[in-house]
Amino acid sequence: MTPESSYNLNGNSTPAIEFRDVYLAFDDQVILEGVNFSVKRGETKLVLGGSGTGKSTVIKLILGLLRPDAGSVIVDGEDLSDFDDEDLRRIRKKIGMVFQEGALFDSLSVYENVAYRLTEEKVPADEIEHEVRRMLQFVDLEDAIDKMPAELSGGMRRRVGIARALVGNPSIVLFDEPTAGLDPPTARTICELAIKLRDLEEVSSIFVTHEMNNLEYLSSEYAIVDNNGNVHFEEDGEFLCMLNTGALMLKDGEIIFDGSDRALLAADDPYIRRFIRGK
Amino acid sequence: MNPFTRFLFELQGVTDLFVRVVRGLTKKPRYFDEIIRQLDLIGVGSAGIVILTGFFTGGVLILQAYPTLQYYGAQSNAGQGVATSLIRELGPVLSALMVAGRVGSAISAELGSMVVSQQIEAMRALGTSPARKLVTPRLVALIIALPLLTVAADLFGLIGGGLVANLVYGLDTTVYVTSVRVGVSINDLLGGIFKPVVFGFIIGIVSCHKGLSTTGGTVGVGRSTTSAVVVSSVWVIIVDFFLSKILQQFFTGTMF
Ligand SMILES: Nc1ncnc2c1ncn2[C@@H]1O[C@H](COP(=O)(O)OP(=O)(O)OP(=O)(O)O)[C@@H](O)[C@H]1O
Ligand SMILES: [Mg+2]
Numbered sequence: 182m183t184p185e186s187s188y189n190l191n192g193n194s195t196p197a198i199e200f201r202d203v204y205l206a207f208d209d210q211v212i213l214e215g216v217n218f219s220v221k222r223g224e225t226k227l228v229l230g231g232s233g234t235g236k237s238t239v240i241k242l243i244l245g246l247l248r249p250d251a252g253s254v255i256v257d258g259e260d261l262s263d264f265d266d267e268d269l270r271r272i273r274k275k276i277g278m279v280f281q282e283g284a285l286f287d288s289l290s291v292y293e294n295v296a297y298r299l300t301e302e303k304v305p306a307d308e309i310e311h312e313v314r315r316m317l318q319f320v321d322l323e324d325a326i327d328k329m330p331a332e333l334s335g336g337m338r339r340r341v342g343i344a345r346a347l348v349g350n351p352s353i354v355l356f357d358e359p360t361a362g363l364d365p366p367t368a369r370t371i372c373e374l375a376i377k378l379r380d381l382e383e384v385s386s387i388f389v390t391h392e393m394n395n396l397e398y399l400s401s402e403y404a405i406v407d408n409n410g411n412v413h414f415e416e417d418g419e420f421l422c423m424l425n426t427g428a429l430m431l432k433d434g435e436i437i438f439d440g441s442d443r444a445l446l447a448a449d450d451p452y453i454r455r456f457i458r459g460k
Numbered sequence: 461m462n463p464f465t466r467f468l469f470e471l472q473g474v475t476d477l478f479v480r481v482v483r484g485l486t487k488k489p490r491y492f493d494e495i496i497r498q499l500d501l502i503g504v505g506s507a508g509i510v511i512l513t514g515f516f517t518g519g520v521l522i523l524q525a526y527p528t529l530q531y532y533g534a535q536s537n538a539g540q541g542v543a544t545s546l547i548r549e550l551g552p553v554l555s556a557l558m559v560a561g562r563v564g565s566a567i568s569a570e571l572g573s574m575v576v577s578q579q580i581e582a583m584r585a586l587g588t589s590p591a592r593k594l595v596t597p598r599l600v601a602l603i604i605a606l607p608l609l610t611v612a613a614d615l616f617g618l619i620g621g622g623l624v625a626n627l628v629y630g631l632d633t634t635v636y637v638t639s640v641r642v643g644v645s646i647n648d649l650l651g652g653i654f655k656p657v658v659f660g661f662i663i664g665i666v667s668c669h670k671g672l673s674t675t676g677g678t679v680g681v682g683r684s685t686t687s688a689v690v691v692s693s694v695w696v697i698i699v700d701f702f703l704s705k706i707l708q709q710f711f712t713g714t715m716f
Contacts, residue, residue, distance in 0.1 A: 244585050266480070266589060267487075273587040280585075284578035298586050301489065345586075 195258040197222045197353050197385035198243055203252035205238060212238050214434035215252070223383045223425050225375060227396055227442075229456065230431035236389045237281055239431070240355045243387070244278060245269040256353070277346035281357040281389075283338040285330040285345070291317070292326050295344045302349075316344040321370070336363045343371065347378075354378060354386040360395055372398040377412060379425060380404040393457060400426045400442035430456070474669045477591060481599060481665075484592035494597035502563050502598070503605030509562060510555045510609045511616045517550050518542055518617030519624040526629050535629070539636040540643025542621035547644060547652040551614040553700050556659035559606060560692045564667040567598055568688035571671025572681035580672065590672065599664035606660035607653045614652065647711040655703055659696050666692040 196219035205213040212235040220226045228236050241247045242254050245261050254261045256272055264272070285294050293300070295316055299309045317323045320340040330338055343359060356375065360368035372395055378384040380403050388399065402414045428445045430438040430453060438445055438453055446457065461469075521542045529535045571594060574580050580590050618640060625631040670688035674680045 241581070246581050246584055270587045270589070273585060276585070278582070278585040280578055280582055282578055284582035286574075286579055286582070287577070301586070301588055303489070 194222055196220055196255075197224070197257060198226075198387070199255040200239075200242075201253045201255065203242065203249045203254060205235075205242070205247065205249050211434055213249070216431075216434075216436055218429055218436055218439055220385050220387060220427075221425070222385050223379065225379045225386045225388055225399060225426045227399060227426065227428040228387055228389045228431065229391070229396075229428060229438075231456070234431040235434065236431060237357055240278070240357050240387060240389065243353075243355060244273060244276060274349075275352050277349075277351035277354040279339075279343050279346045279354070279356045279359050281361070283330075283335075283342040285338055285341055287330045289330075290326075291322070291328050291330070291333070291341050294330065294341055295348055297345060298349045312348055313344075316348050317341075319347070319374070320344045336367055339363065340367070340371075343374070350382070352384060354384050356386060356388045356390075358389050358391065360390060360392055365394075368392070368395070369398065373404070373414060375399060376402055376414065377404045381406065381412070396428065396442060396445075400428070470669075473673055474665055477595060477669050477672070478665055480589070480591035481596050484589060484596055487592075489592075491593055491597050494593065495600050498597045498601035499605055502559070502601045503608060506559050506562055506605070506609055507612060509558050510613045513554050513558055514546070514551060514613030514615070514617040515620035517554060517613075518546055518620035518622075521545060521550075521617075522621040522624040523628065526625065526631075530629075535631060536635050537639055537643070538625050538631060539618075539621070539639030539641075543618060543640045543644045544648060546617040546621075547614050547648045549700070549704070551610050551617060552652055552655040552659060553696065555610045555613045556606065556656060556663065556696045557693055559602070559609065559660075560663045560667075560689055560696060563602065564663045564688045564692050565685050567664070567667040568671035568674075569681055569685045571668060572674035572684045573678075575672060575674045576677050576681060595664075595668045595672075598668060599661065602660035602664040603657055604660075606656040606663070610652065610656040647707075651704075651707040651711070654707070655700065658699060658703060662695050662699060663692045666695065 199219040200216050203213050203216045204211075216239070218226070228239065230236050238247065242249060243256060245254075245264060248262075257275060259268075259272065261269065261272065286297065289297070292313055295313045296309045299312060304312075314323065314326075317326055320343055322337060322340050322344065325333060325337060325341070330341070333341065339359060339362075343356075346354060354375075356371075359371050359375075363371070375386060375388055376399060378386060379399075388395070390396065402416055404412050404414055406412055426442065427440065428438065428442050429436060430445070432452060437450065438448060445453065448454065522538055525541050526535060526538055529538055529541065571580070574583075574594075583590050583593065622633060622636045625636050626633055667688040670684040670691070674684045676683070
């Protein structure tokens with residue numbers, strides 16, 4: 182890879198994530214049937230689809246937690262197909278994953294959960310402390326730092342999961358329904374977080390969601406930093422071209438839509454229309 | 461799936477896990493703190509029940525055997541009788557069974573619930589190998605702790621036997637101790653320590669494998685806990701037979 186291509190955000194550089202003709206079945210239940218898509222560097226891809234269509238499965242394939250029956254999953258230009266545990270571990274270091282159910286380590290405190298990745302990498306304790314506090318501030322959970330996961334509400338657990346995923350500044354972040362079951366302001370905070378990662382940190386991400394307002398936020402707003410270093414969210418206008426967000430819809434093992442949010446909202450496919458409007 | 465195929469699959473799973481653990485031993489990070497923590501949980505935590513088991517087993521051996529020995533006028537050999545059966549067989553096997561029940565079940569329940577709550581996946585997603593972080597420390601701790609626990613069980617068994625001989629049957633303590641010292645050979649001691657090393661390995665690898673291969677939610681955790689205890693106990697008893705045979709031949713120098 183040439184130095185210039187790795188910093189080219191929109192152009193023809195290697196995508197952050199690419200699926201080539203991926204097939205996957207559990208026993209005789211086919212989940213993915215020839216899935217092709219890619220997420221460019223710095224792009225956020227919203228993944229939509231009914232319950233059980235394989236959205237979480239797609240995410241697990243990217244992490245190498247599952248292997249495709251056929252086809253290849255390519256992360257950062259590297260094909261995961263014949264990677265062993267050690268190679269996968271290297272790839273996983275670049276990826277932050279927010280689990281649908283939180284998946285916090287329940288024998289560890291909130292602090293230890295968020296610190297997990299850094300502790301494993303033997304980062305000095307004071308650096309860990311600083312980073313953990315910063316992340317918990319980010320998700321507005323500083324007060325819960327010494328609590329155990331069992332003492333938290335569902336939404337708090339999800340936010341700890343987000344903090345844990347973002348520690349160590351991964352260049353790819355996978356969100357699996359991060360806003361499900363959260364109150365609208367908290368859900369909004371999480372979308373803002375994803376926008377900030379996209380616009381300010383050039384993180385590539387996959388954002389699985391069922392909620393249409395998530396789609397609206399992520400595809401119509403962008404984050405800018407003003408001269409004082411404060412972050413603002415601006416509604417799109419003439420800057421639409423800057424919004425690096427695409428949407429993708431799964432149904433019956435195939436991708437039935439892959440394009441911009443505008444195209445999605447304007448689609449005439451009855452399934453997509455029903456999905457978007459709920460009727 | 462027929463039982464034999466299932467057995468082969470299980471064997472494959474256990475072997476695969478073992479290979480991961482062994483490969484992990486050569487690489488960093490190594491989780492020494494975790495080994496110490498597990499040693500405390502497994503070793504120190506099981507000491508009470510294992511000592512109690514040993515004590516009463518030694519006691520009951522004398523209780524039952526003494527009248528027979530007395531009938532043959534061999535009561536001065538009572539110590540030897542308890543010592544050999546305890547050190548060769550009962551100490552290792554009973555300690556292993558107690559530990560399988562107490563520790564094997566705890567390990568597979570803990571790992572199993574980590575599987576069903578996606579914590580294992582989260583761990584892998586965060587770049588840690590569960591084999592290295594969870595299995596190796598438990599396995600190493602069991603392999604270290606079980607021989608020590610067995611020695612404790614043997615010792616307290618001998619004490620229990622001595623007490624019963626003295627208090628119930630009025631056997632002189634020095635006679636008992638001398639008989640123990642004369643009756644126990646170095647081979648018995650070596651065999652009695654080698655066995656629990658193997659049993660610790662069996663309990664550890666079976667329980668970890670059962671826990672990590674849990675499927676089907678919380679019901680599955682119960683299932684894998686039960687089968688961890690049952691399978692490791694049965695294997696301990698089967699392997700004990702063959703180990704005894706092998707050790708016997710090894711020490712007497714005659715192979716078959
Ligand atoms: N380990 C597994 N074994 C067997 N089938 C599985 C397994 N994991 C997932 N599935 C099946 O794969 C399909 C896709 O599951 P997945 O979790 O990817 O759905 P999803 O799109 O994330 O749904 P949701 O929106 O409800 O989270 C489901 O039909 C599920 O039954
Ligand atoms: Mg899902």
